[in-house]
Amino acid sequence: MVRPSVETNVILDAAARLIAEQGFGSVRMDAIAARAAVAKGVLYLRFADKNALLRAVVDREIVLAIRRSIELVEADRHGGSFSRLYVHAVTALHSRPALLRLYQEPSTPLRDLPQDSESVRARELLGAEFIRALQAEGVVAADLDADVLAANLTLWNQALATQALAIGVDELILGMGTLLARAADTGTTDTNAGKRAFVAFAEALIAEREQR
Template identity: 85%
Template sequence: MVRPSVETSVILDAAAQVIAEQGFGGVRMGEVAARAGVAKGVLYLRFADKNALLRAVVDREVVLTARRSIELVEADDQGGSFSRLYVHAVTALYSRPALLRLYQEPSAPLQELARDGERLRARELLGAEFIRALQAEGVVTADLDADVLVANLTLWNQALAAQAPTVGADALILGMGALLARAVDTGTGDTTAGKRVFVAFAEALIAERERR
């Protein structure tokens, strides 16, 4: 049944489904409209073109991922250690298949989306600035080079996403978390400071995306 209007979230949900199944290059406005149950013209009343729709999907997926990360971190007694922050952030990413496509498509059809992907991989939730903030709080080993650590984690994350295993991803993520616990964490028993730093970074990211 075609509806004359729906909440914008319904359209974004439909577009996210298409992205998850077919990638960014496979998105067609007609298919998104059909899944949302609206005429294609309704999409163009909300979004100037397909690029605008895709950017809106990415922004919302980033927000949902960040919010889920916060939930996981705050529910974990040791959630403020870097190893646990990493596990929770990547787990949250894997809960959003459309966003995961940014890792799987290094040559995204939109240059702006590709740049968004680079920011996601290298800066926003687990970037060098964030790691240095954790070092200042005594949560991450002080003599580590934050930029080198981020570069290595970026490569690992891209490789994991490219394989996109349907079975075993959780074990791989936890395994990387265990390695980080030995190599990066300081072993402090109170990780409250790490949680505080993470939530501040995540909330700033959410606010930035929701302003667009």
């Protein structure tokens, strides 16, 4: 049954499922309309073109991943340590299959997305700016170079998201968390400062995305 109108989130849900199944390059507007059970023209009433729709999907998927990471951090007694913040943020990313497609497709019409710019990347969760904020709170070892640490984590995260691995993703994420606990955590027993910094940073990123 085709619905003449539907909430935009229903369209974005349909598009996200198709992206997860087929990839960004293969998704067609008529397929999204069929999955959402709306006329194709409804999509063009909401979005200027397919790229605009796909950008909206990516923005929403990022917001959902960030919100999930906040939930995981707040539920973890030691969630404010850098190693646990890392585990929860990357686990949340891997809970959004459509978002992982950005890493898995070498060529996608969305490579010009604003979040790929250096200015926005600097504000990413677990980015250098955030690591320096945690160092100021005594959560991350002060002698570590925040830019180098962020760059290494970015490379590792991209490799994890891109490759089909024989061993489970969860085990690899926890393994990296263990390495970070030894290399970056300060050993403080009260990690509430880290939690507060993470939530503030995450909510700022959500607000930025939702204002697009």
